[in-house]
Amino acid sequence: MIRFIYNLTAWAAALYFIPRAVLRGVLADKADFEQLGIYPRGKVDAESKSVWIHAASVGEVKIAAELIEAINKIDETRRVALTVKTRAGKREAHRILPLEVEIRYCPYDLAIFIARAIRHFSPDRLVLVETEIWPNLISVAAKSGVKLFLVNGRISGQSYASYKKLGGFLSGLLHKFTGFLMQSPEDEERLIALGAERNKCQVVDNIKYDIMRRRISEISAKEVRQELGVDQKEDIISAGSTRGGEEKFLLEQFVRLKRKYPELKMIIAPRHLERVPEVESFLRENKLTYTRRSLIVENFSEIGKDVLILDTIGELASVYSIAQAAFIGGSLVPKGGQNPLEPVGLGIPTCFGPHMENFERIVATLDELGLAHQVQDSQGVYEFFDKVLSNEIERPDPTELFQRFGRAAEFSAKQVLKD
Secondary structure, three states, X not given: OHHHHHHHHHHHHHHHHHHHHXXXXXXXXXXXXXXXXXXXOOOOOOOOOEEEEEOOOHHHHHHHHHHHHHHHHHOOOOEEEEEEOOHXXXXXXXXXOOOOOEEEEOOOOOHHHHHHHHHHHOEEEEEEEXXXXXXXXXXXXXXXXXXXXXXXXXXXXXHHHHHXXXXXXXXXXXXXXXXXXXXXXXXXXXXXXXXXXXXXXXXXXXXXXXXXXXXXXXXXXXXXXXXXXXXXXXXXXXXXXXXXXXXXXHHHHHHHHHHHOOOOEXXXXXXXXXXXXXXXXXXXXXXXXXXXXXXXXXXXXXXXXXXXXOOOOOOXXXXXHOOOEEEEOOOOOOOOOOOOHHXXXXXXXXXXXXXXXXXXXXXXXXXXXXXXXXXXOHHHHHHHHHHHHXXXXXXXXXOXXXXXXXXXXXXXXXXXXXX
């Protein structure tokens, strides 16, 4: 019954989407015909089977890119095709993927369009990234003899509650899969509870950690210091992704530290940039000089201040790289913390508060490796920074850490290509 209702709804929606795709295809962008399973000829070699990877938008495309690179390392002759749902996803795919990868829109989830896509891509494997559960895509692919994989799979608590309502319909779809490569044990257990077969499920971690590992390996602390106009020998502490209720107390502890280490500098990165004025008010209360990262247009335009506020996007890992020690925000207040892998992976002594609920598995691994420094309050943060600055705490060696995290794409590719 659910399948009938789904298909009826899909066809009703198609009465709007099909004319729109045709109109746009004629007047604006021929690529819109791809949403109807109509693809240009040229790249397809029907004699060689492809791996068809479907990624919804930008975030999933980045994960797919890691998987594609891992596939190419195992079998460079293997043909790979990527489909997306959004224009932003397609732009990102063209930006970061090799020219050999065929990049198309995924067709609407109607059997007639999916069948056309399968004839075009000629896949023997279909990989869905994260939580792309499309009933007709799954059913038609399985009926065509295509092996189905869910890679970097995740099922949030909210998604689980929604999927649970689908009962046997979803369970039937999950039984068509060859394998599920999940981000965490919690994701795996939720998927099994929804009907996936346990022997098809494996926990391989999050491919985002592979992306993180690559990104931090490309960071040059020396170049970052030069760009920020910071002396190579200057002592710096950092506080990343801080939340309301943390900065005031962290800055008070920084003032205490400066009495002992007068030349000490601090970089603070609020999680939400709209809170920068609030952080500035705390700095003025503590009579600290400061500047914003966005004001440092050239190397030495705004230097020599006590505190640098990171008010830009995408530079937090770089800032961690030049610090003697780091604090992970969202952990002194009940916000679940942030990912500590970046600073620890850079070899930076890192502490965090008691609220790391969103990263319990990573914290457990750090603790097992002797790399965790969990404190209970801002006084604990002060004591941690003091010990680092007085050389009582050594820099962590991240080698073993990245034996545990940062290899999910490689493992997933091996499972997908396995005969």
